[in-house]
Each structure stands twice: as C-alpha cells, then as structure tokens.
Amino acid sequence: MGRFWSALLALAWLAGANVAIAQTAPAQPVQSPILTLDQDRLFAETLWGKRAAARIEAASADLAAENRRIETDLTAEEKALTEKRASMPAEEFRTAADAFDAKVTEIRHTQDAKARAIGQMQDTERQRFYAAALPVMGEVLRSRGAVAVLDSRAIFLAADVIDITGEMVARIDASIGAGEDVPMPAPADGTEAPGAADDGN
Structure with a gap:
C-alpha cells in the first residue's frame, strides 16, 4: 500500500513539474501561411506613431488656442461696431x-x-x-513562413496566435525608431500652419 501511494505522489510531482515547465518555457512563434495585425494599433503603439500623435496633438492645441483668440477679438470688434451703429449713417454702417x-x-x-x-x-x-516599416514587416513575414498578412479588423474570426501586431511594434521600433519630423504642410492659402514655427528639422 505504501509503495502505491509513493508512486502516486511521484506521478503527481512529475505532472506538476511538467505543468510548471510548460508555463515557463518561452512560446515559439507560430508558423502560419496567414498572419494578422491591427494597422491602427501598429501605428499608434510604435515610437513613430507616438511621436506623430504628440506632434499632431500639439498642432491641434495651437490651432484651438488661436481660434479662441480670434473668436474673442471678433466678438469684441462686433460689439464695438454694434455700439457705433446709432451714431453712424446707415450707409456707412452697412459698409x-x-x-x-x-x-x-x-x-x-x-x-x-x-x-x-x-x-x-x-x-x-x-x-x-x-x-519605412515595409522591409521590417517583410522580414517578419519570411521568418514566420507566411505568404500574407491581413488586417485583423477585416477578419470575422482568427486565432490570437497568428496576430503579430505586438511583434511588429517591437521589431519596427528597434529597426527604424521614431522617425523624424518633417515640415508641416502649408495650408492651401499659403498661411503658416499651427506649430510650423517650431519645426526645427
């Protein structure tokens, strides 16, 4: 009887050890002909995307502040014009x-x-x-033995193991970094775009 329980305990210990090993062993990339990624998440989570988002947010904030200043000035100007109406000839006021x-x-x-x-x-x-990221994405594609990468948002159902968004973010960050700022495109009317004066690159 003692030997029986000893054998069971030994088997239980081995089973537990195998589970622990399985949990700690590094997961190997899945080889699949089809991989998926989330394009919006890929751009947003990379160093490049974060830099671009911060720059665009700053330009948007500058524009919003400028709009508020303009609105204040125009409101004051309109009020002053209205107050002058009683003392101005009708034609002069209309002009x-x-x-x-x-x-x-x-x-x-x-x-x-x-x-x-x-x-x-x-x-x-x-x-x-x-x-800039396309060559890196091609390397990941080849390393996974895949022939295509699909946008995960357009797929009804897919296993998580073929999603390579996180891997792409890490590889792209390591390869191309945050990129560099380029001059803000000028508005069609030729006026200076918000934040353009701050572009030093």
Whole structure:
C-alpha cells in the first residue's frame, strides 16, 4: 500500500513539474501561411506613431488656442461696431458691417485650411511610416513562413496566435525608431500652419 501511494505522489510531482515547465518555457512563434495585425494599433503603439500623435496633438492645441483668440477679438470688434451703429449713417454702417462679415469669412477659410493641413500631416506620417516599416514587416513575414498578412479588423474570426501586431511594434521600433519630423504642410492659402514655427528639422 505504501509503495502505491509513493508512486502516486511521484506521478503527481512529475505532472506538476511538467505543468510548471510548460508555463515557463518561452512560446515559439507560430508558423502560419496567414498572419494578422491591427494597422491602427501598429501605428499608434510604435515610437513613430507616438511621436506623430504628440506632434499632431500639439498642432491641434495651437490651432484651438488661436481660434479662441480670434473668436474673442471678433466678438469684441462686433460689439464695438454694434455700439457705433446709432451714431453712424446707415450707409456707412452697412459698409462697415459688410467689411466685418467679409473678414469673418476670410478668417474662417484660413482656419479651416490650417485644420486640413493638420489632417494632411497625419496622412503623410502614416505613409512615411509604412514605407519605412515595409522591409521590417517583410522580414517578419519570411521568418514566420507566411505568404500574407491581413488586417485583423477585416477578419470575422482568427486565432490570437497568428496576430503579430505586438511583434511588429517591437521589431519596427528597434529597426527604424521614431522617425523624424518633417515640415508641416502649408495650408492651401499659403498661411503658416499651427506649430510650423517650431519645426526645427
């Protein structure tokens, strides 16, 4: 009887040891002809994507602050014009009011152009990132024995083990880093884009 229990205890110990070994052993990359990744997460989590996001956020904040200053100035100007209305000839007031309306319209177009320039910078950063990251992505593809990488957001169901987003982030960070700032694209009307004066690269 004693030998029987000893044997059971030995088997239990071995089973526990095997489980511990299995838990601590490093997982080997899965070899699969099809891999998946989340393109938005890939860009957002890389050093490049974080740098670009910080720069775009700063430019957006600058534009928002500028818009608030402009709104304050225009409100004060409109109030002053309204207060002068009683003492101004009707035709003179109408001319001044039309000039003010034209000024507001021009400013709105200018600020909208700056907002579009910030959006264009986002597109430019993503294009530059994927152009630089493509060789690294190809290396990962070959190392996994894959023939295609699909966007995980377009797939109804897939095993997590074929998602290589995290691996791609690490490999791309190690290979190309955060990239470099490029000049902010100028708005179509030629005015200076928010944050453009801070671009030193």
